[in-house]
Amino acid sequence: MSMSEHAKMQDLLTPFRDHYHNRDRAARMVHAQGMRVIGRTSFDVPVEPIIAAGFFPLMLTADLASATPLADHYVDPELPGETRILFETIAGGDYEFLDLLILARAQDKLYYFLKEVYRLGRAPKMPALMMYDIMPSLRDSVSAYNRNRYAAFLERLTRLSHGRLTDESLRQASLLTNQIRGLQRQVQDLRLRGQMKGSDALHVVGAGSFMALEDYASALAHLLKHVPTSAPSAKPGSGLLIVSAEPIRFTQLHELIEELGGHVMAEDDAWGSRAAGADISLEGPISQAIFEKYTVHSPGPDSFPAEKREGFLKTMAAHAQIGGVIFYVPPSDRKLGWDLPRLTTLIHAMGKPCVSLFKDLAKTNGAQQIRQDLQSFLSQHPSLMSHQGK
Amino acid sequence: MSHSTSSTPMSREEAKRRHDALTQLEVSRSLRAHQRAWFDNLRQDVFENGRPYAIVGALVPHEILEALDLPFITDVWYSGLVAAKRQSGYYSNFLDQQGYHRNLSRYAALTLGVLLDENNPDKPWGGLPKPSLLCTSIHERSTEIMSRFADAPFIPIEQPVLDRPTPEWWKMSRWQWEDLDGDYRIDALVAQYQDFIAAAEKVVGKKLDLDRLREIIDRVNAQEEYFDEIRTIIATAPKLPARLGEVMGQVMGIQWHRGTQWALDQAKAFRDEIKHRADNQMWVCPNEQFRLMYVGQGLWQNLDFFTEFEEKYGAVFVRSNYLSIASDGYIRYGGKDPVRALASRYVTMSEQMHIPGLGSAWAIDEARSHRVIGGLSIAGWWGVTTINRALEEAGIPVLEFPVDAVDGNTWDDAKMRQLVSTFIEERLMPLKQAGV
Numbered sequence: 057m058s059m060s061e062h063a064k065m066q067d068l069l070t071p072f073r074d075h076y077h078n079r080d081r082a083a084r085m086v087h088a089q090g091m092r093v094i095g096r097t098s099f100d101v102p103v104e105p106i107i108a109a110g111f112f113p114l115m116l117t118a119d120l121a122s123a124t125p126l127a128d129h130y131v132d133p134e135l136p137g138e139t140r141i142l143f144e145t146i147a148g149g150d151y152e153f154l155d156l157l158i159l160a161r162a163q164d165k166l167y168y169f170l171k172e173v174y175r176l177g178r179a180p181k182m183p184a185l186m187m188y189d190i191m192p193s194l195r196d197s198v199s200a201y202n203r204n205r206y207a208a209f210l211e212r213l214t215r216l217s218h219g220r221l222t223d224e225s226l227r228q229a230s231l232l233t234n235q236i237r238g239l240q241r242q243v244q245d246l247r248l249r250g251q252m253k254g255s256d257a258l259h260v261v262g263a264g265s266f267m268a269l270e271d272y273a274s275a276l277a278h279l280l281k282h283v284p285t286s287a288p289s290a291k292p293g294s295g296l297l298i299v300s301a302e303p304i305r306f307t308q309l310h311e312l313i314e315e316l317g318g319h320v321m322a323e324d325d326a327w328g329s330r331a332a333g334a335d336i337s338l339e340g341p342i343s344q345a346i347f348e349k350y351t352v353h354s355p356g357p358d359s360f361p362a363e364k365r366e367g368f369l370k371t372m373a374a375h376a377q378i379g380g381v382i383f384y385v386p387p388s389d390r391k392l393g394w395d396l397p398r399l400t401t402l403i404h405a406m407g408k409p410c411v412s413l414f415k416d417l418a419k420t421n422g423a424q425q426i427r428q429d430l431q432s433f434l435s436q437h438p439s440l441m442s443h444q445g446k
Numbered sequence: 447m448s449h450s451t452s453s454t455p456m457s458r459e460e461a462k463r464r465h466d467a468l469t470q471l472e473v474s475r476s477l478r479a480h481q482r483a484w485f486d487n488l489r490q491d492v493f494e495n496g497r498p499y500a501i502v503g504a505l506v507p508h509e510i511l512e513a514l515d516l517p518f519i520t521d522v523w524y525s526g527l528v529a530a531k532r533q534s535g536y537y538s539n540f541l542d543q544q545g546y547h548r549n550l551s552r553y554a555a556l557t558l559g560v561l562l563d564e565n566n567p568d569k570p571w572g573g574l575p576k577p578s579l580l581c582t583s584i585h586e587r588s589t590e591i592m593s594r595f596a597d598a599p600f601i602p603i604e605q606p607v608l609d610r611p612t613p614e615w616w617k618m619s620r621w622q623w624e625d626l627d628g629d630y631r632i633d634a635l636v637a638q639y640q641d642f643i644a645a646a647e648k649v650v651g652k653k654l655d656l657d658r659l660r661e662i663i664d665r666v667n668a669q670e671e672y673f674d675e676i677r678t679i680i681a682t683a684p685k686l687p688a689r690l691g692e693v694m695g696q697v698m699g700i701q702w703h704r705g706t707q708w709a710l711d712q713a714k715a716f717r718d719e720i721k722h723r724a725d726n727q728m729w730v731c732p733n734e735q736f737r738l739m740y741v742g743q744g745l746w747q748n749l750d751f752f753t754e755f756e757e758k759y760g761a762v763f764v765r766s767n768y769l770s771i772a773s774d775g776y777i778r779y780g781g782k783d784p785v786r787a788l789a790s791r792y793v794t795m796s797e798q799m800h801i802p803g804l805g806s807a808w809a810i811d812e813a814r815s816h817r818v819i820g821g822l823s824i825a826g827w828w829g830v831t832t833i834n835r836a837l838e839e840a841g842i843p844v845l846e847f848p849v850d851a852v853d854g855n856t857w858d859d860a861k862m863r864q865l866v867s868t869f870i871e872e873r874l875m876p877l878k879q880a881g882v
């Protein structure tokens with residue numbers, strides 16, 4: 057990429073970076089202008105009904121560096137940092153402006169702690185809460201429960217929407233998000249060709265959780281139209297796939313890998329390459345199609361059995377552009393580690409190298425160890441370092 | 447349900463002698479004899495003669511397997527046995543070597559370790575044959591590995607989230623459980639139990655007899671009623687009639703066999719013995735001064751630790767979750783549909799002791815009914831922080847004990863003694879003097 061192209065790229069990325077860093081800003085701004093906002097804490101909660109009901113959808117994430125005096129008082133120290141920090145901000149009143157906050161099954165403990173401080177009268181500025189509990193196995197025996205929970209979710213939004221939530225508004229919302237999915241797939245193609253850095257892609261994709269979706273769609277379209285593509289395509293087998301036990305809500309790991317000369321072309325994560333997934337089918341009943349998109353067509357890290365949650369990983373690892381896999385398995389992991397020996401064998405059987413990082417990137421000595429592990433991995437596989445100098 | 451995993455043989459022998467000397471209850475001896483006989487049977491039937499069996503989690507309805515005569519082992523219980531054989535270190539390392547990192551829960555997974563460890567000629571009791579069926583929480587990823595290894599079906603259990611928590615749940619749990627637990631949540635578990643029943647029926651080649659299941663549930667209810675009586679005796683007798691460590695061991699030993707006639711008879715004998723001791727004023731500590739409770743988990747690694755505070759301060763432990771949850775958590779009356787009654791019992795089982803609000807309301811109620819002056823809380827049990835705060839606010843001081851309940855490594859005897867002494871002297875004595 058030439059100097060001027062590089063400068064142009066930086067310009068194009070600015071709005072995404074901006075929203076990626078100032079995560080609540082757009083929501084607070086539209087709220088100040090009179091628009092109502094609904095928060096969610098997980099991609100398991102479908103966004104289309106929220107938009108269709110006339111709300112701005114905001115994804116809540118935890119800033120892992122913040123202090124947690126309230127959480128220290130109520131929440132056990134061994135619970136995940138994300139739970140503790142979200143508890144702090146939500147119970148502390150930071151999200152009073154939300155009309156509703158929807159938590160998903162994976163945040164059941166957060167839900168319980170929040171309910172309790174509210175019951176005690178000690179979190180009067182907490183928004184109304186809803187639990188959206190979808191059981192990940194999707195077996196026949198849990199499907200009635202799942203459908204019932206989805207119906208309760210729609211019903212709640214219908215009530216809040218004063219009649220705005222209709223099949224037609226759901227269809228419009230799905231058209232918009234499908235359009236975004238198409239654009240995000242193009243971003244992924246750019247990455248695989250080596251024409252967009254992994255950390256840039258995380259900004260571009262992640263910003264979608266914090267922006268008004270119409271604005272996001274046009275920003276994406278603008279980016280894709282103007283993105284410089286004169287640089288030669290990356291060589292096959294030169295890219296990395298990241299598989300992380302923690303959702304990749306921040307760019308530190310990508311930036312570290314890039315600094316060491318690696319190119320992250322994909323991550324098995326809804327904050328990155330898995331953001332788009334399949335489109336919502338616009339044939340047939342729309343609310344059913346949305347439900348299926350979020351369950352059957354978007355298996356997450358809790359899906360069962362393993363074949364379901366690993367489908368994307370296997371396809372991506374087998375991609376010709378991917379030359380190696382990095383597993384990030386910090387001490388907080390209680391799940392991925394059980395699959396790791398099998399997955400490692402699988403990657404090796406594809407003739408590709410992989411490395412597992414077991415330290416915590418957020419801790420200083422953890423980051424040092426990770427840097428060393430990555431350095432030695434990359435130096436053993438120089439074909440993965442063809443991107444030095446960016 | 448566990449043992450110190452790393453104490454030396456010497457200290458273990460010593461602990462055992464001390465433990466035997468402190469054994470007061472006749473039922474402690476009969477329990478041990480039964481456990482031995484039962485395990486011998488299991489070993490012969492299953493481990494040696496290859497009768498099909500299931501590996502299940504602790505919160506799975508064992509009653510269904512009981513009704514189908516399908517032998518089973520519980521993962522955490524078997525892990526406890528492995529630990530008792532002082533093999534947990536070996537199997538923990540073995541799992542490391544297989545690539546399963548240290549932060550993954552080791553405790554239930556020792557069962558996986560024994561199963562995978564095919565080349566070791568010296569496995570506890572000759573190792574484990576491949577199970578024919580597995581059923582645990584879906585969160586137990588190690589079960590997926592066992593299932594793949596044994597080529598046996600895994601029926602995962604997904605607990606519905608408790609979206610409408612009721613703080614005083616124990617007041618509704620016996621009769622009003624349909625309201626307490628929510629019909630949609632119970633439905634969700636019933637449907638999963640149907641999968642479990644179908645899979646178990648396939649293994650044994652016969653249909654579940656619902657009348658038999660109903661009888662088993664009735665026996666469990668009757669057994670828990672004895673536990674309820676015992677709790678009332680302990681809470682209301684002028685002084686403590688039996689040591690808590692022994693009570694806890696007895697309760698857990700019976701609970702593992704709940705639904706059998708033996709368990710019911712043993713629970714009755716247990717009640718009789720406690721009642722006899724209370725009627726005859728056979729007190730643990732005649733000079734009883736301070737009544738204390740365990741908040742959350744028990745100190746399984748050192749159940750006898752607190753006996754020395756009896757002499758020094760007249761301090762006794764009168765209450766633990768184990769006895770109290772037996773009656774408050776297990777009893778389900780009015781179950782025309784026995785599978786539904788089971789689903790209600792397990793749909794929030796154990797969680798109700800953790801979930802903030804539910805756990806704290808219960809702890810405060812229990813503290814008051816047992817007339818305790820202070821609590822001891824062992825770290826590492828989710829939810830306990832909120833419960834401790836609630837107890838403190840209710841005027842019940844809590845000592846937060848910084849040890850892992852099952853790990854012998856974190857135990858520093860002198861330091862622990864000092865902590866307890868300071869707590870009694872600085873926090874409880876002033877309360878006592880003030881006449882609280």
Ligand code: SF4
Pocket residue numbers: 073077255259307311
């Ligand atoms: S690359 Fe890092 S510092 Fe730069 S905008 Fe992105 S997150 Fe911020």
Ligand code: SF4
Pocket residue numbers: 447448449523526527530695698699746
């Ligand atoms: S029942 Fe008692 S002896 Fe058996 S594992 Fe549990 S604590 Fe140990």
